[in-house]
Amino acid sequence: MPIQKCVGPRLAQEMGLKPIEQNNQGKNGLDSPLLTLDGVVKRFPGCLANDNVDLVVRKGEIRALLGENGAGKSTLVKIIYGLLAADEGRITWRGEPVTIEGPAVARDMGIAMVFQHFSLFETMTVLENILLAMPKGTSPAELRERVVRISRDYGLPLDPGRHVHTMSVGERQRIEIVRCLLLDPSLLILDEPTSVLTPQEAISLFSTLRQIAREGRAILYISHKLEEVKALCHTATVLRAGRVVAECNPSETSARAMAELMIGDRPQSAERGDDERSGQIRLTVKGLTLAAADQFGTDLQDISFGVAEGEILGIAGVAGNGQRELMEALSGEGPALEDPHAILIEGAAAGQLGPAARRRLGAAFVPEERIDHGSVQNMTLSENAFLTAFRRLGLTRLGLIDRPRTRGYARQVIDGFDVRASGTEAEARSLSGGNLQKFIVGREILQEPRILVIAQPTWGVDAGAAAAIHQALIDLARRGCSVLVISQDLDEIFAICDRIAVLSDGKLSEPRPIQAVSVDEVGLLMGGLHDMAAIPEAGGREASLG
Amino acid sequence: MSDISWLVPVILTVITASTPLLLAATGELVVEKSGVLNLGVEGMMVVGAVAAFATASSTGSAVLAILAGLAAGAAVASVFGFLTLGLVANQVATGLALTIFGIGFSALIGAGYVGYALEPLPKLDIPVLNDLPFVGPILFGHDALVYFSFAALVGVSWFLYRSRAGLVLRAVGESHDSAHSIGYPVLRIRFLAILFGGAMSGLGGAYLSLSYTPMWAENMTAGRGWIALALVVFSTWRPGRLLLGAYMFGAITILQLHAQSAGIGVPSQVMSMLPYLATIAVLVAISRDATKIRLNAPGCLGKVFHPAR
Structure with a gap:
């Protein structure tokens, strides 16, 4: 089974990542632990987030914290960073028992954290x-x-x-x-740091992190990208359902084995059909030129592409190159376009329509920001489902909300996309980032749109769930939907898309069949036009590989 | 110079009419910048007014009276702070209750003082400068609170936009979760802001009962607290516009009084509406830029902070 697809080994290899040598200090046990957690327990109403977790972090060590969405990783690091208080358990820092009362205390001790949100x-x-x-x-x-x-x-x-x-x-x-x-800091905690970086940016971040570790600092690295963990981390702690299920050396453990430890069974990787796609063009963008809303935005310049029936088109690119503007122009969130024919949805001029009107034409949208744009935090999941689905699925009766049907639909999304929530009446804010993303993606896909525009579909989602979302997108395309994926994750684009184009500085490259381009080419196109200090080294390495 | 000398008393009354608004609004600006919406400005002002008047009439000391006004406003605000921050009560409801409470409580305290009059606060009196024609009385003929109201506004602007503590306060108002996660004591900062806002409102009330009309009358703030609140919002939380708004409101209030006494043929009720309409119209007209509003409006205004959600 091609498990590797969903963890992205090709990219890791082409990026020139090599497992680095084992940390000698840690191995010889000469170095005393920097941070030790003993039997940490954290309970939330209706959920045991951390169940008797033990963890040791040594100086100079890069330790991975692996686990699915909802496995308790974020809770654990929040306890370390003083944002949450553990219900039970002991924390030892540099050999001294400590109580980390708040983030200020943590930072004074020398703990810094990069948050997922x-x-x-x-x-x-x-x-x-x-x-x-x-x-x-x-x-x-x-x-x-x-x-x-x-x-x-x-x-x-x-x-x-x-x-x-x-x-x-x-x-x-x-x-x-x-x-x-x-x-x-002495201990740096990173929560999914590479999820929005280009390969080049990731390489430069990794060399930074290695340098930090060589300086004797410890790093706690949360990631779902197993190949990255293999390439970067000295040790890994695997969490499942709040418990530590394994400790391993990632350079000696296969990605597949680690994924199995995480999920408990094998993740399915997305399988693509290779049937011909020559259907009609459902979504057309023609000469879309749009001045940025403010001086810091990116102007879109003469963007043209079409997405055919049954096709997945991927738009790659580093954040800040016009993705936000393009998404707003496509979804109708932004101001009306001068030329209504710049965007055609099922042949109808949509350039001056609002989001609701575009949805009525058969399009659906999943924005990048799941909290501000994709969901209403204070509303329940069934209410959030109703908001985009009521017209297409007829969730109203005599102008009133048909509660039973709305709940039924939310239940269908929760079950179909393995959303971990206490039920259809859970508030959106109570879900972890990855679970909320699964819910939002599922809500749109199950409406069977004829056009789906989706930005960063699996940002912050674990490998198993990412594979499920990818499969759902592919299946949706097979049923005839035109799918446009705007993503920074090249592995993702290469795993699911039929054609790829790169958005750089507001200009879109000619879409090309995915078989005809290499990761290197796309990566350089994405990063090469960008003001990146670390390009020469990374580029050189890539050139020698290519 | 005699042809414009009639302007001097008009300008002086404009300044006295604007000062209590400026004082209270400056305090509320800080409170709202920290993310708290305290609708109890009117209540804190009126309690400050009665406390200052009672202290002045029993001790005869202007300094003690001013301090009493400050302390009374801060005391009422501390109740608000305890309820909204400590017990996580709804800010809007608590603020409204505070205003109603303040009006009733001040009437109870002030019952014995109705009908008495005080000497107004001493004016700054600099022999030579004060005798300058026109500019003399306008620049140098006020009591200490007028000068303080300007100093407070300048000080608050400096604090908010130039000092680190002000940056922290704005950060707390912008996103309390983020501020908490990088280690700032959100509730303590907000409580201090609420106390400052209460003290400034109390001072605004004290100015009314000590200087504007040196006497006590039930509900003598007559809605000025609400105007101060509105000024903060309509000025889009910017100190310069707050000053403009307070003085515009004061000026039009006085000018329409003069116009009424001059007997122009417009119903007095319409004239009385003018200050409100004109102030809102001008402030809305100069703040139509949605981006600027978004940049200045505190993101967490009125939202309840739950640490460790």
């Missing part, structure tokens, strides 16, 4: 966001220089004066990482 202030500038995490008395002018220097050294380009609300997810993550690096 970023803890950034949207209306403030990059510099202000970083200043807030610095000790008192930090001079803003001096900090600006340090930010510029660190962001250049680590290949994380940042403009300190930019406002965060104008930035994409990938760019925001750079702020978080730079903010942590500036704190000079």
Whole structure:
């Protein structure tokens, strides 16, 4: 079974990742543990999030924390970072028993964390966001220089004066990482750090992380990408349903074995049919030119493509190259276009229609931001399901909400996409990121749209669930839907798409059949036009491989 | 100079009419920037007014009276802080209750003081400067609270946009979860902001009962707390516009009074509406840029903070 597809070995190999040598200090046991957790238990109403978890992190060690969505990884690191208090168990830091009362205490101890959902202030500038995490008395002018220097050294380009609300997810993550690096931590916790990076960015991040580890700092690395864990991490702790089920050496354990430990059974990888797709074009974009809404956005320049019946078209690219603008233009969230014929949905001019009207024409949309755009946090899952599905599925009766049918539909999504929730009446905010994503994707797919536009379909979703979403997208296309996937995850695009185009600086390359392009080509196209300090080294390595 | 000398008393009354609004609104600006919506400004003002008047009439000390106004406003605000932050009560309902409570409570305290009058607060009196024609009385002829209201606004602007503590306060108002996750004590910062807002409202009330009309009358704030609240929102949380709004409101209030006494043929009720309409119209007109509003509005305004969700 081609399990490797869903964990992306090809990309890892082509990126030139090699398992690095075992950490000698840790192996010889010469080094005392930096952080030790003993029997940590955390209960939430109706759920045991951490069940007697033991964990040891040593200096200079990169330890992976592996587990499915809802396995308790985020809860565990929140306890370490002082955001949650453990119900039972002991925490030892540098040999001393400690109580981590809050994040401020954790940071004073030398623990820094990059969050999966970023803890950034949207209306403030990059510099202000970083200043807030610095000790008192930090001079803003001096900090600006340090930010510029660190962001250049680590290949994380940042403009300190930019406002965060104008930035994409990938760019925001750079702020978080730079903010942590500036704190000079002993233990750095990263929650899914590479999920929104290009291969080149990931390579440069990995060399950064290795350098940090060589300096004697420890890293706790949460990721679903097993090949990355194999390439980067010295040790791995596998969590399942809140318990530690295994400790392993990722360089000696196969990705498949680790995936089995995580999920309990083998994940299915997406299988693509190779039938001919020559049906009619359902979604057409023709000469779409759009000035950015603000000075920090990207102008879209003369974008043209078509998505045929039964086809999956992938648009690759680094965040901030026009993805947000393109998604807003396609979904109708943005301002009406000058030319209504720039976007044709089933042949109908849709350029000046709002999102609801476009949905009525047969399109469905899954935006990148699952919290602000994809769901209403304070509403229940059945209410969230109703919001986009009521017209197509007829979930109303005499103008009122048909509760039983709405609940039935939400139940169908929850069951069909393995959403871990307490029920259809759970609030959207109570779901973990990956589970919410599964719910939102499932909600759109089960409406059987004729066109589906989906951005970052598996961001923050674990390998098993990602494979399920990929399979659902492929099956949907087989049933005749035109699917447009906007993603930064090249593995994903190569795994499911029939054709690929690259969005760079607001311009879209000519879509080409997936068999006709290599990861290198696409990666360089994505990153090469981007202002990346680390390109030469990575590019050189890739060229020699290619 | 004699041809414009009639303007001097008009400008002086405009300043006295605007000062209590400016004081209370400056306090509420800080509160809202920290993410808390305290609708109890009116209640805190009126309690500050009665406390200041009672202290002034029993001790005769203006300094003690002003301090009493500050303390009374802060005390009422601390109740609000305890209920909304400590017991996680709804901010809107608690603020409204605070206003109703303040009006009733001040009437009870002030029952024995109705009908008495006080000497107004001493004016700054600088011999030579004060005798300058026109600019003398306008620049140098006020009591200390007027100067303080300007100093407080400048100080608050500096604090919010130039100091680190102000950045932290804005961060708490923008996203309390993010601020919490990088280690700031959200509830303590908000409580301090609420206390400051209460003290400034109390001071605004004290100005009314000590200087504007140096006497006590039941419900003497007459809705000024609500105007101060509205000014904060309509100024899109920007100090400069807050000053503009407060003075515009004060100016039109006074000018329409003069117009009424001059006997122009417009119903007095319509004239009384003018300050409200004009202030709102101007502030709405200058703040139509949605991006700017989004940049200045506190993201978590009025939202309840649940740590460790």
